[in-house]
Amino acid sequence: MRGETPPAERFAELCREHRLGYQQGPDGPRFPPVLGGGPWADSAGAGTVYATTTVRRRGEEPHDLSLIELDEGFRMMSRVEGAPPAKVRIGLRVGLAWTGDNPPLPVFRLAP
Amino acid sequence: MTGIAIAGAAESELGEVGGVRPADLMVQAARRALADAGLASAEVDGVFAATSQLPMAPLSLAEELDLRGVRYTDGTQIGGSSPLAHLDHARAAIGAGLCEVALVAYGSTQRSAGRGSIPAEVSDWEAPYRPMLPVAAYALAAARHMHEFGTSREELAEVAVAARAWAREPGNERAWSRGPLSVADVLASPLVCDPLSVRDCCLVTDGGGALVVVSAARARTLRQPPVHVLGVATAHSHRHISAMPDLVRTAAAQSGARAFAEAGLSPADVEAAELYDAFTITPILFLEDLGFCEKGEGGAFVAGGRIAPGGALPVNTNGGGLSYGHPGMYGLTLLVEAVRQVRAGRDVVLAHGNGGVLSSQCTALLGSEAALS
Numbered sequence: 001m002r003g004e005t006p007p008a009e010r011f012a013e014l015c016r017e018h019r020l021g022y023q024q025g026p027d028g029p030r031f032p033p034v035l036g037g038g039p040w041a042d043s044a045g046a047g048t049v050y051a052t053t054t055v056r057r058r059g060e061e062p063h064d065l066s067l068i069e070l071d072e073g074f075r076m077m078s079r080v081e082g083a084p085p086a087k088v089r090i091g092l093r094v095g096l097a098w099t100g101d102n103p104p105l106p107v108f109r110l111a112p
Numbered sequence: 113m114t115g116i117a118i119a120g121a122a123e124s125e126l127g128e129v130g131g132v133r134p135a136d137l138m139v140q141a142a143r144r145a146l147a148d149a150g151l152a153s154a155e156v157d158g159v160f161a162a163t164s165q166l167p168m169a170p171l172s173l174a175e176e177l178d179l180r181g182v183r184y185t186d187g188t189q190i191g192g193s194s195p196l197a198h199l200d201h202a203r204a205a206i207g208a209g210l211c212e213v214a215l216v217a218y219g220s221t222q223r224s225a226g227r228g229s230i231p232a233e234v235s236d237w238e239a240p241y242r243p244m245l246p247v248a249a250y251a252l253a254a255a256r257h258m259h260e261f262g263t264s265r266e267e268l269a270e271v272a273v274a275a276r277a278w279a280r281e282p283g284n285e286r287a288w289s290r291g292p293l294s295v296a297d298v299l300a301s302p303l304v305c306d307p308l309s310v311r312d313c314c315l316v317t318d319g320g321g322a323l324v325v326v327s328a329a330r331a332r333t334l335r336q337p338p339v340h341v342l343g344v345a346t347a348h349s350h351r352h353i354s355a356m357p358d359l360v361r362t363a364a365a366q367s368g369a370r371a372f373a374e375a376g377l378s379p380a381d382v383e384a385a386e387l388y389d390a391f392t393i394t395p396i397l398f399l400e401d402l403g404f405c406e407k408g409e410g411g412a413f414v415a416g417g418r419i420a421p422g423g424a425l426p427v428n429t430n431g432g433g434l435s436y437g438h439p440g441m442y443g444l445t446l447l448v449e450a451v452r453q454v455r456a457g458r459d460v461v462l463a464h465g466n467g468g469v470l471s472s473q474c475t476a477l478l479g480s481e482a483a484l485s
Contacts, residue, residue: 008236032237032354051259051359053251054306055244065243065305067252067354077238077354085306090259105240 007033010040015103020045020096022074031074045096046071047108054085064088068108082109116203117331117338118478120149120324121451126437127288128223129318134165135172137320137439138219142177145322150335151213156324157181158211160198162189163220164230164440173217184211190348191467192388192441194218195323196474199447200344202325212326216447219320220440227316230440235352244305247313247391249353249469251305254393256359258307260408263396265307267411269298271392272311272434274420279431281421287431288315298392312392314432319439321448328484339454342479343375348472356470360408364401364464364473371475372403375460379403382477383458384426386446388466389433395419398464399427402475429453441467443474450478459483 005013007023011033014021023030023037030037047070056062064085069075080088081097093111098104122144124137138161146153156179161169170187173179184205188197195216202214222229243249257263273295279287298311331338347366350356372378379402387395387402396410404425405413413419419427430436430449437445443465450463460483465474 032235051252051256053248053255053308054303055242055248056303056305057244063242065241065248065252067359075354077241077243079241090255 004035007035007037012103014040014042015106018098018104020106022072029072029074031076041072043070043072043096047094049080049088049090049092049094050075052080052088052090066108068094078106078108080108080110115328115340116206116325117328117340118323118451119326119331119334119336119338120145120151121448122148122322123445123448124219124320126286126319126439127317129221130224132221134163134219134221135176136219137221137318138163138169138173138217138322139176141219141320141322142173142215142217145215145324148336149324151324153177153179154181155213156215158184158202158205158214160186160202160214160216161218162187162194162198163218165220165222165225173215190472192390192443193346193465193467193472193474194441195443195447196344196463196465196476197346197472199323199325199341199476200346200474203341203344206325206327212330214325215322216325216444217320217322218441218444221318222440223316223318238352238354246469247308248305250391250393251308252353253359253397253470254307254391257393257396260360261411263411265299266295267415268307268312268392268396269295270414270417271389271395271419272298274414274417274423275389275428275432275434277420278429279435284430284436287436288317289431289435308391308393314390314434314438314442317437317439319437319445321444323444323447323451337455338481339451340479340481340484342377342460342477342483343371343373344474344476345370345374346472346474350471351468353469360397362397362401362470362473364398364475367473367475368402368464371477375477377460377477381460382425382462383460384429384453385462385464386429386450387427387464388442388446389428390438390442390466392434394466395427397470398466402462402464447476450476454478454480
């Protein structure tokens, strides 16, 4: 007998519908979600780059890695796509985008 | 709180020690620390150990040292700061009468065995973005510090340059990296995760260390002058970098404040500081959070050789994790160096450990007999 859907499973279900889920916990928005963390809500997907780095693995193209502060008040790790990593700067506005399909992965693009 | 002291301290073979297991280095250091204290292994009744390569490190330690009288066991694993947490817990255990002779030990063959020897813990919420951990986490914090306070890559580089200058000092012949290093060298080295370059990152070496911890009263009867634990405290704020409440404010603010309060001391009393330097950003954060300077002023604090030999505050006097050695986790190496500094005549030395991705923070103030009065 299983109770609440495990958070990773619930999050993936939402991603398949292109919905970025977070939890409304007793102390405010919560991410990543946890068991018993509170009711789920959908983020509108607008946010700001809180911190960013360019990851340089040997033999690979460098890629962005950022912490994004969503306007709802939670922070998540993600990456900013569609721009060279050097163009991604702390404080820039970003919007949610999706990549892949198993399940779709939430990423961000610089706001126009 | 019961007064405790470090009665014995030692390192194992360091650097690249081929053909040994992590437990070999841990046991070698433990035997040396017991000899340093003038105690037999049969007197050990408390064991404290954690290492990424041995999930049941206290059991390995007791088995290989043939310890039969263990009454108290602690395997607290909170990353590189763990040995400082063990010191904290040893004090509680000795104070509660749960053990009398505490052995804190560590060993790693991370250089010889490679990173594959460390079981990776992957966050479902971070892994899809392929963070290169741990360096990416510290790079994010460094980038945020640069953004908020105008800290420069040159100031980060000063930390590596000061560490190298210490490693080149007489007495630090065991340091892994002793060649000259300039700010320009650090800036010219390849970036790993911006803004951190190869020379902003600690070494990967093999090594082990151990401490023998007893009551202050018992320590006064042993071979070495006691190195008193004047204050020690542990705090933590998160496990994963994406959950760190504020990337430029660490839980060292809490561990440091508690350790200083217990010791009745302030940063002005500290004669040398051993600050966990997994990456050049970490000593800058800890100098701020421990109260050596205001928040945001860490970059300026380290500039101009102020933490190097001859500077205002000696920091990482062995060369640190950046130049002396970083055997997977640096906490025990750091404590051994703090002990060495007190034995060399400094009255108050601060040891600060960091674990995970700026996650766990442990501060210890160690002092001479004179520091007690």
